[in-house]
Each structure stands twice: as structure tokens, then as C-alpha cells.
Amino acid sequence: MAQRSGRGRVAPASEASPPIARTPAEKKVLETINEIVKAGDLYANVPAADGRMLRILTEAVNAKTVVEIGTSTGISGLWFCLALEKTGGKLTTFELDKTRASLARKHFKQAGVEGRVTVVEGDAHQNVTNLRDPIDVVFLDAEKEGYVDYLNKLLPLVRPGGLILAHNTNMVPEYMKVVTSSADLETVVYTTGGGMAVTLKKR
Numbered sequence: 271m272a273q274r275s276g277r278g279r280v281a282p283a284s285e286a287s288p289p290i291a292r293t294p295a296e297k298k299v300l301e302t303i304n305e306i307v308k309a310g311d312l313y314a315n316v317p318a319a320d321g322r323m324l325r326i327l328t329e330a331v332n333a334k335t336v337v338e339i340g341t342s343t344g345i346s347g348l349w350f351c352l353a354l355e356k357t358g359g360k361l362t363t364f365e366l367d368k369t370r371a372s373l374a375r376k377h378f379k380q381a382g383v384e385g386r387v388t389v390v391e392g393d394a395h396q397n398v399t400n401l402r403d404p405i406d407v408v409f410l411d412a413e414k415e416g417y418v419d420y421l422n423k424l425l426p427l428v429r430p431g432g433l434i435l436a437h438n439t440n441m442v443p444e445y446m447k448v449v450t451s452s453a454d455l456e457t458v459v460y461t462t463g464g465g466m467a468v469t470l471k472k473r
């Protein structure tokens with residue numbers, strides 16, 4: 271339900287009410303996200319509105335394999351894990367910065383999802399070339415000038431019907447051109463939070 275807020279604006283329900291845990295595992299992940307935010311172990315992490323969208327899309331396509339570029343301290347990874355707990359899937363997430371990668375590992379452990387997540391440290395442009403398995407969901411959230419290269423390297427692995435999600439769409443005009451000019455792709459932009467391009471690889 272939407273709620274009336276100041277100046278007649280209708281607040282989306284996602285702003286009005288936090289997610290409600292359905293299982294103890296979900297509760298532990300949500301509590302970990304809240305604790306990280308409170309402790310300030312943050313670096314350019316997705317806001318909750320975007321994290322919730324990542325979770326919903328991932329669960330909706332029943333993703334078993336998620337690849338994330340740009341782990342930071344693990345907040346978006348934890349939102350993915352809420353979905354992966356249900357689908358039985360795995361997240362492989364790439365991070366250049368050693369300190370952030372190690373904080374993310376600590377957070378995944380704290381949330382009890384370390385068995386679902388592989389953090390790959392180093393330059394993702396190089397490291398993604400080692401991936402071989404089909405991917406259900408890709409999330410691009412590293413340096414913005416790298417998005418087109420990541421797309422070129424990962425799109426062949428994305429299964430038909432899979433999704434490519436790209437954060438901060440207003441900062442990636444070249445990427446937006448590519449994903450909106452191919453008959454093989456269908457893209458919409460979700461403008462809440464940091465803005466996210468949601469691209470379907472057509473069947």
C-alpha cells in the first residue's frame with residue numbers, strides 16, 4: 271500500500287515499511303545488513319530500495335548463478351543472498367580492493383551465507399574471463415567506465431531469459447546506448463535509489 275506523505279507525494283510502500291523476515295535465516299541476513307549500516311562499514315553500497323529490487327528480481331527468475339562486479343563491503347551481496355537462500359543458488363562477486371573484500375567476507379560469515387558466496391579479489395576485467403558456467407543474473411556495480419567491457423565479457427554466458435542489472439544508470443551513457451540498441455535485449459530503467467538498468471536477454 272502506498273502512503274500519503276508531505277506535499278501530497280505518495281510514498282512507495284518500500285519506503286514506508288522495511289522487509290519482514292519470514293525465516294530465521296532471512297532474519298539473520300537482514301539483521302546483518304542493519305548492523306553493517308549502523309557500524310558504518312560502508313563504501314558506496316546500494317541503498318535498501320535497490321537491494322530489495324535485486325532480491326526480488328533474483329528470486330523471481332529463480333536464479334541459481336549470480337555474478338556481481340563490485341562487492342564493496344557486501345551489502346548488495348547480502349540482498350542477493352536473501353533470494354539465493356530460497357533458490358538454492360550461489361553468488362560469485364568480484365572486488366579489487368583487499369580491505370573491502372575482507373570486510374565483505376566477514377559480513378557474509380556474520381550473516382551465515384558464506385557457503386553461498388565466493389569473493390574473487392583482484393581486477394574483475396581479468397578475473398571474469400575465468401568464468402565458464404551459464405549465469406542467471408549479472409549485477410554491474412564497479413567503475414562506471416568498465417560497464418561495456420564487463421557486458422561484452424559476460425553477456426555470452428548469460429542464459430536466454432537471464433537478467434543484466436546495472437547500477438547508477440545516469441553515469442553510464444555508453445552502456446545505456448549498447449543495452450538499448452540490440453534486438454536481443456530489452457531494457458527498462460528503475461529510477462528509485464541509485465537508478466538501475468534492468469536488461470532481459472531475450473529467448
Ligand SMILES: C[S@@+](CC[C@H](N)C(=O)[O-])C[C@H]1O[C@@H](n2cnc3c(N)ncnc32)[C@H](O)[C@@H]1O
Nearest residue numbers: 314315316340342345346365366393394411412
Ligand atoms: C559502488 S561500489 C560496490 C557496492 C556494492 N555493490 C554494494 O552495493 O554493496 C564499487 C566497488 O567496485 C570496486 N571496483 C572498482 N574497479 C574494480 C575492478 N576493476 N575490479 C573489481 N572491483 C572493482 C571498487 O573497489 C568498489 O568497492
